[in-house]
């Protein structure tokens with residue numbers, strides 16, 4: 001039998017199975033062979049479809065997850081408690097691997113047959129092929145080592161606890177395929193009727209007092225300033241919420257390099273079931289052409305058109321607000337004209353390198369010290385929307401010219417610290433030396449940094465930064481852009497090379513072009529949505545205390561001399 005007829009036969013068996021198991025399938029949609037466009041199967045409209053029309057409905061008992069998998073019923077149902085105690089990923093990997101091992105005995109057999117048997121995601125690339133992704137930071141998120149750790153955790157020990165012989169011999173290669181299917185096909189389906197049990201977050205008294213002290217100190221100072229400096233702006237009166245429309249949610253990233261920092265929820269603790277949803281997962285996706293989405297009802301999941309779909313058009317879902325790098329990492333393809341959500345990244349190490357080179361008195365050691373203090377800032381923990389603070393490994397710069405607010409605030413803080421240090425380098429270096437010696441005791445450096453954090457946060461809260469922060473931003477982003485190869489910077493990919501267009505090198509190059517042009521767009525816009533005040537004003541403000549103390553001690557010094 002030829003490959004083509006296998007493909008067609010699998011499709012028709014799958015369609016038959018769908019018609020027998022789904023509650024409704026609109027006669028206006030059909031599964032199509034889109035391999036000529038490198039899209040596998042997809043769904044197309046046979047007739048015009050109106051916005052809001054139902055395309056198909058999937059009863060909850062047809063989706064595959066811990067609730068419905070035959071694996072859960074092993075050992076008289078004991079296996080289910082083992083599965084419920086596992087993280088979502090691990091539980092669904094085991095359920096899907098088990099159903100696949102059952103072959104035609106699985107109730108999902110015709111569906112399982114149309115799932116991919118190979119993957120083009122970087123998880124399956126050779127080291128040489130991965131090199132083509134340099135200098136993208138996505139290479140740190142491929143997660144091969146984490147997947148291998150997961151495999152060793154599950155097999156054979158957990159498989160034995162579940163009471164299944166067939167899973168005990170699952171090879172690492174088979175495991176990678178099952179995991180990649182889940183990465184690119186699964187949905188997080190909320191439990192119908194699970195209560196939201198989250199209580200109010202308790203306020204940490206010790207931290208609360210520290211933050212209050214800082215704010216009181218600030219208020220006192222501001223009232224004094226109001227008396228003396230009428231022109232001074234009252235920065236913290238503005239309660240403007242800093243919003244960013246590109247909330248990049250990485251919570252559901254599987255096998256991510258979590259380093260055990262965040263607790264991973266078990267299926268029982270989570271509000272969702274990670275699930276395989278037949279037919280919903282036959283829809284391809286496009287960040288710009290999305291015209292359908294899945295609605296979660298108590299008894300069924302309903303796919304509806306979100307806009308008019310004309311006869312012959314493809315029905316596209318959305319897989320999330322992902323840039324090309326993440327689309328490649330999870331799904332093994334790229335959007336040729338760039339994803340709507342493309343971004344390039346600047347690493348914390350890029351930022352620190354820039355500051356240590358431009359302001360040599362602010363040594364890498366000192367910068368790491370500062371970063372550590374910023375990451376532990378109670379003020380930021382209490383006042384930022386994100387609980388994660390502003391220190392992260394990388395910062396996103398989006399194609400529309402926006403950057404994550406954490407990046408802006410960090411640059412502003414480091415700029416103000418550097419310029420303050422420039423005013424009195426001996427004092428600055430002494431503070432760093434003392435901080436190193438003081439261990440866990442609050443040092444002068446720590447106090448000063450906390451003051452700078454507060455002032456800088458008040459400024460960014462009003463959508464303001466300083467002029468030199470903008471300059472530093474442009475320099476950091478420009479240095480990052482220069483890490484990309486010249487042909488990527490030019491944006492012209494060598495399409496004329498035979499076979500290049502479909503090669504992994506081509507996918508990698510498309511990701512790099514997406515990242516580079518996002519960085520470029522941010523570089524050109526250069527934080528233009530923010531207004532920039534003069535640095536001297538900000539530095540004077542943060543150094544006010546120090547200057548007062550300096551002048552008092554010099555008066556004392558003069559008196560002693562006299």
Ligand SMILES: C[S@@+](CC[C@H](N)C(=O)[O-])C[C@H]1O[C@@H](n2cnc3c(N)ncnc32)[C@H](O)[C@@H]1O
Pocket residue numbers: 038039040041042114115116184185281282283284285286330331332333334
């Ligand atoms: C949820 S499945 C969609 C159905 C899939 N095409 C199939 O044949 O089973 C996700 C996979 O479809 C492919 N895909 C989805 N959208 C695509 C697109 N816009 N371009 C190319 N491939 C796409 C990728 O291989 C991805 O991993």
